[in-house]
Amino acid sequence: MKPILLIDIDDTLLVFRMVPGICHSTSSLATVIRRYAVEERGMPEAESMARMEAVQARIKWWSWSDFLEEFHFEPGPFWEYAREVESHYLIPAEPGLPETLKRLREAGCSLYITSNNPEDGIRHKLRLAGISRPEELFDGFFSATRLRAMKAEVGYWQKVIEAIGAPLEQLCPVGDNPDDDCRIPARAGIRNSFLLRPRNSSQRLPAGCRVAESFRAVEEYLRGAPASGTGKIPCIGDKQLSE
Numbered sequence: 001m002k003p004i005l006l007i008d009i010d011d012t013l014l015v016f017r018m019v020p021g022i023c024h025s026t027s028s029l030a031t032v033i034r035r036y037a038v039e040e041r042g043m044p045e046a047e048s049m050a051r052m053e054a055v056q057a058r059i060k061w062w063s064w065s066d067f068l069e070e071f072h073f074e075p076g077p078f079w080e081y082a083r084e085v086e087s088h089y090l091i092p093a094e095p096g097l098p099e100t101l102k103r104l105r106e107a108g109c110s111l112y113i114t115s116n117n118p119e120d121g122i123r124h125k126l127r128l129a130g131i132s133r134p135e136e137l138f139d140g141f142f143s144a145t146r147l148r149a150m151k152a153e154v155g156y157w158q159k160v161i162e163a164i165g166a167p168l169e170q171l172c173p174v175g176d177n178p179d180d181d182c183r184i185p186a187r188a189g190i191r192n193s194f195l196l197r198p199r200n201s202s203q204r205l206p207a208g209c210r211v212a213e214s215f216r217a218v219e220e221y222l223r224g225a226p227a228s229g230t231g232k233i234p235c236i237g238d239k240q241l242s243e
């Protein structure tokens with residue numbers, strides 16, 4: 001049975017590079033929208049803030065396109081601007097990610113994105129991670145906006161399970177957050193997961209959660225090859241995912 005990988009984006013496929021003077025947050029696109037409005041379109045600062053707040057007050061499960069409409073931005077030029085701005089501090093988490101994902105797919109794995117980003121934010125960030133044609137690699141995106149739930153909620157994972165409709169043993173989140181990507185999915189019944197680059201290595205993790213230092217190490221494990229270099233994975237004896 002081939003694994004179905006449920007892949008996180010922030011700090012999994014993409015990491016922040018520290019740049020002095022730049023606010024690092026997963027909501028940095030909100031800052032980019034306001035900067036585009038003020039610096040490129042001459043909108044007063046206060047009006048840009050009011051428009052951001054209007055969307056947030058009106059739409060609970062927003063996409064970035066809701067803000068672009070509110071600001072009357074054409075999507076094409078805005079997303080090009082956002083890519084240029086954010087490529088300075090959002091960079092691929094490791095070299096060769098598109099190739100690693102392609103090999104996993106060729107080995108029979110299904111790949112989905114599971115992310116709190118809305119779908120247009122997922123596409124933007126995949127592009128920054130070096131993945132320009134996501135439809136060739138991924139079977140689908142489960143954005144929080146689409147599922148009307150966040151990854152920290154058991155209900156999010158229950159909706160993912162229902163949408164995919166495969167046996168639970170096949171499902172395997174891959175992410176950096178021990179709660180969102182391991183413990184909460186485990187509470188929904190998804191036992192297997194990969195935790196990438198955990199910040200606190202002494203924390204207690206659920207059974208079935210394996211720690212890996214890179215996506216490349218996950219690929220080597222799933223393909224049955226020993227992880228090379230420092231990408232060692234504990235619990236290597238448990239091979240049920242590659243069977």
Ligand SMILES: [Mg+2]
Nearest residue numbers: 008010011176
């Ligand atoms: Mg993350």
